[in-house]
Amino acid sequence: MFPQIIGATLLCFAPSVFATDTTPLNTGNTAWILTATALVLFMTLPGLALFYGGLVRSKNVLSILVQCFAIASLISLLWLVGFYSLAFSDGGNLQNWLGGSGRIFMAGLTKDSMTGDIPEVVFAAFQMTFAIITPALIIGAFAERMKFAAVLIFSALWTLAVYVPVAHWVWGGGYFFQNGLIDFAGGTVVHITAGVAALVCALVLGQRNGFGKVAMPPHNLTMTITGAGMLWVGWYGFNGGSALAANGSAGMALFVTHIAASAGALAWMACEWIKFGKPSGLGIVTGVIAGLGTITGAAGVVGPAGALVIGLMAGVICFFMTQLIKKTLQIDDSLDVFPVHGVGGILGTFLAGIFCSPDLGIFSGFGYAGEHTSIASQLGIQVMGIVVIGLYTAVLTWVLLKVTALLTSGLRVSADAEREGLDLVAHEERGYDIK
Amino acid sequence: MFPQIIGATLLCFAPSVFATDTTPLNTGNTAWILTATALVLFMTLPGLALFYGGLVRSKNVLSILVQCFAIASLISLLWLVGFYSLAFSDGGNLQNWLGGSGRIFMAGLTKDSMTGDIPEVVFAAFQMTFAIITPALIIGAFAERMKFAAVLIFSALWTLAVYVPVAHWVWGGGYFFQNGLIDFAGGTVVHITAGVAALVCALVLGQRNGFGKVAMPPHNLTMTITGAGMLWVGWYGFNGGSALAANGSAGMALFVTHIAASAGALAWMACEWIKFGKPSGLGIVTGVIAGLGTITGAAGVVGPAGALVIGLMAGVICFFMTQLIKKTLQIDDSLDVFPVHGVGGILGTFLAGIFCSPDLGIFSGFGYAGEHTSIASQLGIQVMGIVVIGLYTAVLTWVLLKVTALLTSGLRVSADAEREGLDLVAHEERGYDIK
Amino acid sequence: MFPQIIGATLLCFAPSVFATDTTPLNTGNTAWILTATALVLFMTLPGLALFYGGLVRSKNVLSILVQCFAIASLISLLWLVGFYSLAFSDGGNLQNWLGGSGRIFMAGLTKDSMTGDIPEVVFAAFQMTFAIITPALIIGAFAERMKFAAVLIFSALWTLAVYVPVAHWVWGGGYFFQNGLIDFAGGTVVHITAGVAALVCALVLGQRNGFGKVAMPPHNLTMTITGAGMLWVGWYGFNGGSALAANGSAGMALFVTHIAASAGALAWMACEWIKFGKPSGLGIVTGVIAGLGTITGAAGVVGPAGALVIGLMAGVICFFMTQLIKKTLQIDDSLDVFPVHGVGGILGTFLAGIFCSPDLGIFSGFGYAGEHTSIASQLGIQVMGIVVIGLYTAVLTWVLLKVTALLTSGLRVSADAEREGLDLVAHEERGYDIK
Amino acid sequence: MKMVSAVIKPFKLDEVREALSEIGVTGLTVTEVKGFGRQKGHTELYRGAEYVVDFVPKVRLDLAVKEADVDRVLEVICRAAGTGKIGDGKIFVTDLLQVVRIRTGETNESAI
Amino acid sequence: MKMVSAVIKPFKLDEVREALSEIGVTGLTVTEVKGFGRQKGHTELYRGAEYVVDFVPKVRLDLAVKEADVDRVLEVICRAAGTGKIGDGKIFVTDLLQVVRIRTGETNESAI
Amino acid sequence: MKMVSAVIKPFKLDEVREALSEIGVTGLTVTEVKGFGRQKGHTELYRGAEYVVDFVPKVRLDLAVKEADVDRVLEVICRAAGTGKIGDGKIFVTDLLQVVRIRTGETNESAI
Numbered sequence A, B, C: 001m002f003p004q005i006i007g008a009t010l011l012c013f014a015p016s017v018f019a020t021d022t023t024p025l026n027t028g029n030t031a032w033i034l035t036a037t038a039l040v041l042f043m044t045l046p047g048l049a050l051f052y053g054g055l056v057r058s059k060n061v062l063s064i065l066v067q068c069f070a071i072a073s074l075i076s077l078l079w080l081v082g083f084y085s086l087a088f089s090d091g092g093n094l095q096n097w098l099g100g101s102g103r104i105f106m107a108g109l110t111k112d113s114m115t116g117d118i119p120e121v122v123f124a125a126f127q128m129t130f131a132i133i134t135p136a137l138i139i140g141a142f143a144e145r146m147k148f149a150a151v152l153i154f155s156a157l158w159t160l161a162v163y164v165p166v167a168h169w170v171w172g173g174g175y176f177f178q179n180g181l182i183d184f185a186g187g188t189v190v191h192i193t194a195g196v197a198a199l200v201c202a203l204v205l206g207q208r209n210g211f212g213k214v215a216m217p218p219h220n221l222t223m224t225i226t227g228a229g230m231l232w233v234g235w236y237g238f239n240g241g242s243a244l245a246a247n248g249s250a251g252m253a254l255f256v257t258h259i260a261a262s263a264g265a266l267a268w269m270a271c272e273w274i275k276f277g278k279p280s281g282l283g284i285v286t287g288v289i290a291g292l293g294t295i296t297g298a299a300g301v302v303g304p305a306g307a308l309v310i311g312l313m314a315g316v317i318c319f320f321m322t323q324l325i326k327k328t329l330q331i332d333d334s335l336d337v338f339p340v341h342g343v344g345g346i347l348g349t350f351l352a353g354i355f356c357s358p359d360l361g362i363f364s365g366f367g368y369a370g371e372h373t374s375i376a377s378q379l380g381i382q383v384m385g386i387v388v389i390g391l392y393t394a395v396l397t398w399v400l401l402k403v404t405a406l407l408t409s410g411l412r413v414s415a416d417a418e419r420e421g422l423d424l425v426a427h428e429e430r431g432y433d434i435k
Numbered sequence D, E, F: 001m002k003m004v005s006a007v008i009k010p011f012k013l014d015e016v017r018e019a020l021s022e023i024g025v026t027g028l029t030v031t032e033v034k035g036f037g038r039q040k041g042h043t044e045l046y047r048g049a050e051y052v053v054d055f056v057p058k059v060r061l062d063l064a065v066k067e068a069d070v071d072r073v074l075e076v077i078c079r080a081a082g083t084g085k086i087g088d089g090k091i092f093v094t095d096l097l098q099v100v101r102i103r104t105g106e107t108n109e110s111a112i
């Protein structure tokens, strides 16, 4: 039993159980989830778009923005068509592995359908914004070199084959949900899947031409930092909204989220100050994102002091992982999606299993999940979740990239096009014409 | 009867009926409308300002931003002075055509005055943000060439003579309200009025010097796309908030809004891909806005599948109308306000009359309005609303431009000033000084 | 007694009194304060960061953004460690002057701890965002020349020694709270402290090299105006949220806030139009901020017409004070923090004492505070608050700057570093690389 | 061969380029520059702080031309770039010793 | 002394600079320019409005070189800047009468 | 007539322009350039990826001057632009065959 993440728990049988419509509407909770839905959309549009867009060279900035908007639009329509149904409606015999077809094209969804004490349509919209941001996170891995058509096809396939089932396993009443995996707001569902997929994408696509030789500095850090601020603010909705209520649980999720972000920022800043002699703005905001990504899975179950530790560890570990992936291993995960989101997601899912414990004194959290009654047993399922979801994501991502490559005769644009920049080549427009 | 747009319905007798203050406050609904008010302000400041600002040449970017802020400030004060009263207080004998004087300078408005179950001051503030964005939308038509004083005078006159009465007719208890016109969140009140006014402005002002000969590319599409993201997010408050409650109606309005935006984006993208060979970022976000503007009138009354059709049609039709106005007719509606907002508003108001029908199977909506009981009868009033409001707006806009021209000795700056750019000429400052 | 600012009143005994947890949770109020917390964070990140960042030269833009993010992170962690406790927990015998140690490291704070009818953790998070923005406001005074380490140390010390006690005096149950000082949302606690500190910083640090001789135009006014829009929107949460409820008081606070912002904008615009012949975009948004800063202390206690007067006065007086400080006195308060925020805070605190009066006809407010029953007596405590808090801030700021200077061997970077720009010198990165 | 460098008003660039194309000029290089001369700059005001910007945006064209074409080129630029108002700009002619086309290695007149 | 001015493709800048360093060139000045020539520009489309951009981004290098080094410098630039595709650019050589190093007042060859 | 081209430190631009005005120079053209020379550039670090920027921002002034004024102009530039630190820049003098004022058609010395 883990009443403390009752919000997340509620998700599980949502349409099926609550189709009875007996719980009366709570307008306060509904107001907060409507708001949270806006906040999470804001994270992608324009938050993530700007965060990523500023990091590429100016000849590719629009390609990033376009991809974020196009993915958002595409996944939204697919969500309506059937993804929501497959993730969150009752899967019957297959419930452990996939949802059902009951909500295909939102069949039977009225204004009165409820999920807990909020309208189901609000729940469906809120969840949609998570389904949007996850594939959008991945584009950082293949930035500046992938064909636009390939991006769209891959994103649609990936969301169907990876995001939707994993969301079902963890939140939709599936296997991991049944077995008490703690993932309050997407440490596994969002960050591990996106991070691992990014790593596979980077390996399959290969480095950008000139990687390591030619300077590829961010073209507009003011844009990136602006996006980081929006992500931070929007994350209040991401984690705070995952309580599916406007109560102490939402407040605590919001507060620990903020603390982890702050701690991640200062930890990354300290690493740079010590190692390079100067702390950078990009470093600080990357620490913010690392802290946010890491606390996501743990948000509703850990206390403020636990969040502080989680945030500090996120800053330090993601910092070193970024160095490792990029400099040591020479993997061109262009915008460092794996070392920040993937590693953060893994770390946070793991640490959630520790800091949820109510027996850590000042570092205590709000209790174990499901049948778990000790850190060891909780960590068991956490590690299993990390490994299974990580591996599943890796394999599927690889397969889907190969399929996409077939459909679009290769994933990458030509070397000439890459040099010219995707904005002109793929979209026939330029980001800036400032005189 | 159309209980499904009860939110909009409530608006009507607001101050008068609910001045009795008997409905107890609902904090959840109030929380959502406070939030929605912030979201709608965010649409103009900085959303629309950025969306438009990025589309002009860099020498005029500040003039756009300034106009948005100055209009917002001016209309807000006028709202307090009397516009709110004229739009939403009881008009007595004239109720069919205009509100009364009871709320001039917000007389008698206390913290306890109620509109339904939310404080009237919250309702007044929420409506104010709609009155702000409508004249701000129009500036896209005369961008880069109109005198600043003329912009201010015209905006004030226009809001008084067009927006305020139309808002009263449709939402404030006037003629169209009485006769069951469906306009959930401003398809007629906001988008048709702004769009038609824009067309008239473009015709009266004439083309920018060099239109069609000199390149006038957007100076900063990253700014435009950022603004589009903010508009999308803010529109959750625009349409979702128009339910005046945090309930299933608000949730459904939000969700169908999102679906129409996504469908508009993909439809516009497809049109460009097919017709030009490449989809552009500007195209995608223009499709988003077309979808949003089109769903606005229909938001609370159509279902998700209906919204999908509406969004797809919006993308395609607004795309071709943009080509028609700009390329075929050579009308310099500089930022395409009429083909996107005007056409979208007309289309959405029309389609609301169809997709509100509860008898369209999967495409069903939530019922007719007022006394209407069939698509045909509902379409009757919808078409009448479009025609009457469109014509009224066109005539008044023309007259007010002539009046303004007299007051400011001409609407346009000199050719030299136009070449120099409005930022320096009108505001003695430059947008960028990046080294 | 001043039930009209019951919100603010509630703050006072918060943790102590309400630790009894007997008031049931109000989800509507909680939803609004969660939202308001996001809005106030948004004011700093990225609102204020952009507003300030656009005003400096492009070689220093990142230094501003970095400082905003680093201060936010640092103060957040310190808030957790003990600042919240010192400001808002029961101070026992010292209650008049400082809070207690009961909430150090948020000890004893559970999801069920309540402050009034919202979770205490929500209240603590909301207040944290105020503690973040106050030191962040000050950086405008020493922009483009202060060492990064000095900024961090000074901000931490200043928040501890100035912000925390003043917040306790005014909101946390201390002396001024007991004596009926009206400060609804931070006229004294935020704006006077930040403004006065800025003036002292400018005097101690001295002018930037070349001040008055070399052109130092804002490098990106589109960024500044974007930030201003975000500040305006976020201020709805700042002032509206300070009601700690989603009710008519919050609505009224939001509405008068908006009116004062609009009036400030138009007043400043008029001043420039008359004095310089042209109104500028920077002028208009500065008027917005002046109006917002000025109404802050008065938001919940004045009516719309009072707010109009306050906003107009804010625009005019802050305009002339900016001229005085910069041009006449040649003080390089680089981003005009004192004349806008400091003067606005003083003015608003003073005018709150007048326009709270219920006896001013159309300009009436919602009543005096504490035991006060006349404008004269209310003004007594208002003036005392202004003088005491202003002087306390001035002296402490001076001392803390001297202490910081010792710790960092001087506050300023070298002249060469100042010419090179802080972005490269302090952070080894550049804001823009646009091709 | 001569190098003709013309400093002109930016909004005249397209007109000049087209006029030059018409007389057979097939290549030129353009630089954005700022000019200081008789034409006055402008003033900017930021919260009352006044900045006088002395420099005026200009565009500079560099064309390598054959000896024989110099006069015609000068005449065409003068005509196309002129507005009759102060600040129309100037043309400078210098001697050009050698030209190389990088792609082919061709030199001098055939490389122009 | 001669002034060698080369207009090249921007992405070749680093290569050319390194190749020049190798043969002892220690100083040069770079300008971002736009070129018009045989190499075509591109088209941009904004809501269906088409803008043909005739100009191609180029980079211009100016190097003051001693008489003796001119040929070697030309050769190195040609080699390092060449891709064999249209638009590789051109090199122009003019006579240089005088050079002054501001810091020291040194002149001519010792100032290069 | 001579064309004097000076590459200087950007923050010295106003000083140099004023010093030149004082000795009667009424026109000049300014280009933003990047210099490569003895003065070192800087390093930028982005998430640990290091970019060495070799080029230093400089400003280039081009002035057409009468034969007689050349020496005075060189001297004034040297004085006003000098800081004594590496990277102060260089001045190049080339021969100027012809000058035309576009607005009036005036040529040579009267066109300067």
Ligand SMILES: Nc1ncnc2c1ncn2[C@@H]1O[C@H](COP(=O)(O)OP(=O)(O)O)[C@@H](O)[C@H]1O
Binding pocket: D007, D034, D035, D036, D037, D038, D039, D056, D058, D085, D086, D087, D088, D089, D090, F026, F027, F028, F029, F030, F062, F063, F064, F065, F101, F102, F103, F112
């Ligand atoms: N002596 C000069 N050397 C170099 N450039 C000059 C010189 N005089 C003028 N210019 C350039 O020519 C431009 C136009 O000169 P200006 O005196 O303003 O007007 P006009 O062209 O009508 O004589 C200047 O902005 C500057 O770029």
Ligand SMILES: Nc1ncnc2c1ncn2[C@@H]1O[C@H](COP(=O)(O)OP(=O)(O)O)[C@@H](O)[C@H]1O
Binding pocket: D026, D027, D028, D029, D030, D062, D063, D064, D065, D101, D102, D103, D112, E007, E034, E035, E036, E037, E038, E039, E056, E058, E085, E086, E087, E088, E089, E090
């Ligand atoms: N006559 C010329 N004068 C000055 N610059 C020229 C001239 N011709 C070409 N250029 C420059 O050289 C560049 C390359 O020329 P182009 O004709 O495109 O190809 P290529 O170098 O292969 O001959 C042009 O973009 C332009 O900048």
Ligand SMILES: Nc1ncnc2c1ncn2[C@@H]1O[C@H](COP(=O)(O)OP(=O)(O)O)[C@@H](O)[C@H]1O
Binding pocket: E026, E027, E028, E029, E030, E062, E063, E064, E065, E101, E102, E103, E112, F007, F034, F035, F036, F037, F038, F039, F056, F058, F085, F086, F087, F088, F089, F090
């Ligand atoms: N041979 C050269 N040709 C063209 N420009 C040069 C040459 N040498 C130096 N420069 C320019 O002069 C600038 C200053 O030169 P540098 O060697 O750094 O210092 P200094 O001026 O003290 O000798 C360089 O940045 C470059 O722009």
